[in-house]
Amino acid sequence: MSAIIALLVYMAAIIVWNFVLGRNIGEAMLVGLLVVTAFAGADAWTVLTHAFWEATQEQVMFAGLAFVFMSYILGQTPVLDRMIDILNSLLGRVRGGPVYTSTVAAGAFGSVAHVGASVTAAVGSITIPWMKRAQVRPEIAGSVVAGCAGMGVTFPFSSTMFILTGALATTGTLTVDELVIPLAIGGLWCLGVRLLVNAYMVRKYNLRAMDPADRLPFGRSFSRGWTSLTLFIxxxxxxxxxxxxxxxxLSDYVGVDTGEALSLIVWIPVLMIAIVGFLGRRHLPRGGRDWFDLLAGAAPRFGVIGVTIVAAFAAANVLGELGLPAQLTTALEAVDAPRPVMALIVGAVVVAIAIPLTASATMAAIGPVAVAALIGVGVEPAVAATAVLIFASTEGASPPSGAPIYVAAGLAQVDPAKMFRPLVTYFCLPILGIGVLIASGVLPV
Structure with missing residues (x-):
């Protein structure tokens, strides 16, 4: 049980360093990494260096920093302002319009892209600045976007779904075809609860419609800023x-599987930076010295975000080396409880594993065991798999290690730690509740 204890100590160290001592989240994540590495004993140095090296190879590391840079460059040009003028002309008269739009857009993009960090980056790059202009607090704007990242998992046909069904199909438990409809309905339940959370946020934070003086007529805003819409390219x-x-x-033509060869999370920020550079070229520096000053101004934005992402992934790698998935699997297999209680226990365990791991890694590590545990208390296989995937979808809303958290924090230009409480309260716990209600038979799928 040493890895489970290591996970608890890791979480405690981050909470104490960040919330009790008031230090920044980058320091807290490094402290947590060092503390959890100590559980490796004599192999601590080897485990740490290997975990750190693996963390620096993560594509999310590049994407997080690339989107921070993109948001900075956007701020130097009028491109995003003109796009937001168009959006405000259409939806600015609705209270909380940018919040609702961000959530629905995340659901739509997630149903296609399925990668949490990609959903956060693509949607958040547009809607976070829009929400901030609508007087939504930065930590709430970032939380709305990161909290919706998991919708890429709760709609068919994500890689996470195929990882789970692949393992279940080998035992004759469940096929992909049997899961598609239940998971799609489960995804809609998750979208619905997020929209209810949006409505609560609008009331709690007294979000208002944009002032008419700040809304241009659609014809005028579109004529001024239609070129900004090419950012969606x-x-x-x-x-x-x-x-x-x-x-x-294209794969047939070039002889290479483009789905494997090209990464969404790498190429989306690259192309968006290129488009911003082209659209805003008249407002960007022309000389070498001016470019140096511009890049120097961007440098401080990378510090905490970069350190935090590397430390989070390194800690996840260390916990994997310590055997966390296997130990949690053993603990789950030993549980004997009524259906609703078992659903809550399974959900809590899957959410706990999804804190340091991605949803896909969580399903590979414990997905089949979690489904089997629910089937053992009378849950239908497709319903059990839907609930387990919903539990795993909290990866983007589970502090402190979810990659979407740091992508959103970079876009919102806010300390990630300020997003932890709203993420847990407004997204992680409600989605956990949806999974429990589905597994318990209260919500039909």
């Missing part, structure tokens, strides 16, 4: 190249 093109009919045709 940076999202659409990578999706078309990696998924669906266009990906299949």
């Amino acid at each position: 940076g999202m659409v093109v990578p999706v078309l190249l990696t998924m669906g009919w266009t990906s299949a045709r």
Whole structure:
């Protein structure tokens, strides 16, 4: 049980360092990493260096920093302001319009892209600045976007779903076809509860419609800023190249599977930075000295975010080396409880594993065991798998290690630690509750 204890101590160290002592989250994550590495004993140095090296190879590391840079460059040009003018002309008269739009957009993009950090980055790059202009607090704007990242898991056909069904199909428990409809309905339940949370936020934080003086007539805003809409090309093109009919045709033509060769989370920020640079070229520096000053101004934004992402992934790697998934699996197999209680226990265990791991890694580590535990108390296989995937979808809303948290924090330019409480309260716990109600038979799928 040493890995389970290590996880608890890791969480405690971060909470004490950040919330009790008041130090920044980057320091807290480094302290947590060192504390959890100590559980490796004599192999601590080897485990730490290997975990750190693996963390620096994560694509999310590049994406997180790339989107921070993109948001900085956007701030130097009028491109995003003009796009937001168009959005405000359409939806600015609705209280909390940017919040609702962000949530629905995350659901739509997540149903196609399925990668939590990609959903956060693509949607948040547009809606976070819009929410901030609508007087939504930065930590709430970031939380709304990161809290919706998991919708990529709760809609078919994510890689996480295939990892789980692949393992279940080998035992004859469940096939992909049997899961599609229940998971789609489960995804809609998750979208619905997020929209209810949005409505609560609008009331609690007294979010108002945009002042009429700040809303341009649609014709005027569109004529001034229609070119800014080409920013969406940076999202659409990578999706078309990696998924669906266009990906299949291109893969046949070039002889390479573009879905495997191209990464959404890498190419979305690259293309968006290029488009911003082209659209805003008249407002960007022209000389070498001016570019140096611009990049120097961006440098401080990378510090805490970069350190935090590396430390989070390194700690996850260390916990994996310590055997956390296997130990939690053993503990889960030993549980004997009524259906609702078992659903809550399974949900809590899956959420706990999804804190340091991604949803896909969580399903690979414990998914089949979690489904079997629910089937053992009378839950139908498709319902059990739907609930377990919903539990795992909290990866983006589970502090302190969810990659979407740090992508959103970079876009919102806010200390990630300020997002932890709203993420847990408004997203992690409600989604856990949805999974429990589905597994208990209260919500039909």
